[in-house]
Amino acid sequence: NAGVTQTPKFRILKIGQSMTLQCTQDMNHNYMYWYRQDPGMGLKLIYYSVGAGITDKGEVPNGYNVSRSTTEDFPLRLELAAPSQTSVYFCASSWGETQYFGPGTRLLVL
Amino acid sequence: QQQVKQSPQSLIVQKGGIPIINCAYENTAFDYFPWYQQFPGKGPALLIAIRPDVSEKKEGRFTISFNKSAKQFSLHIMDSQPGDSATYFCAASDSASKIIFGSGTRLSIRP
Numbered sequence: 001n002a003g004v005t006q007t008p009k010f011r012i013l014k015i016g017q018s019m020t021l022q023c024t025q026d027m028n029h030n031y032m033y034w035y036r037q038d039p040g041m042g043l044k045l046i047y048y049s050v051g052a053g054i055t056d057k058g059e060v061p062n063g064y065n066v067s068r069s070t071t072e073d074f075p076l077r078l079e080l081a082a083p084s085q086t087s088v089y090f091c092a093s094s095w096g097e098t099q100y101f102g103p104g105t106r107l108l109v110l
Numbered sequence: 111q112q113q114v115k116q117s118p119q120s121l122i123v124q125k126g127g128i129p130i131i132n133c134a135y136e137n138t139a140f141d142y143f144p145w146y147q148q149f150p151g152k153g154p155a156l157l158i159a160i161r162p163d164v165s166e167k168k169e170g171r172f173t174i175s176f177n178k179s180a181k182q183f184s185l186h187i188m189d190s191q192p193g194d195s196a197t198y199f200c201a202a203s204d205s206a207s208k209i210i211f212g213s214g215t216r217l218s219i220r221p
Binding site for chain 1: 116142151152153155156159199208213
């Protein structure tokens with residue numbers, strides 16, 4: 001089991017560029033989540049999904065979009081990158097209450 | 111009401127000491143209180159969790175104390191080791207779909 005995998009590990013974007021952060025889990029978990037982690041601010045929920053075809057907004061969804069076409073994949077899309085989106089992004093999945101996190105993607109928007 | 115307040119922001123303890131991290135919540139609907147541990151460059155991982163029907167839970171050197179009336183809970187690390195140096199997040203949940211994280215405590219254990 002690879003668990004939760006995320007790509008890329010690190011990316012630099014220019015303001016206004018778009019990109020997709022990839023997340024895949026091989027644990028057959030129904031629930032998947034995207035968080036951003038800023039220094040000293042903890043983890044903020046961006047979007048989550050309770051199953052394929054179902055997504056919902058979290059605490060900080062503005063500037064992001066998601067889709068969930070399969071149980072395994074939950075990509076996060078940034079359409080017009082802004083400096084405020086510089087952060088570390090974590091994908092997680094769960095079956096019950098325990099969330100399993102990926103290694104993170106560090107994004108720098110300049 | 112959805113917030114979980116965590117303190118301190120950072121903590122330095124000598125090896126063998128007992129670091130204590132505190133969290134407080136407002137939403138009485140929360141019924142699951144996990145602690146996650148995060149090492150640099152890694153994602154958080156579940157360390158220990160408690161439900162409000164018990165006042166204490168121990169797993170190895172890690173103990174959660176829970177005070178339902180005060181809406182507070184804390185993590186104690188007994189006989190702390192340099193390998194325990196990490197960021198610790200408390201969290202709270204009222205469903206399987208979402209949990210609310212505290213802001214994190216950066217713990218450093220000095221040899």
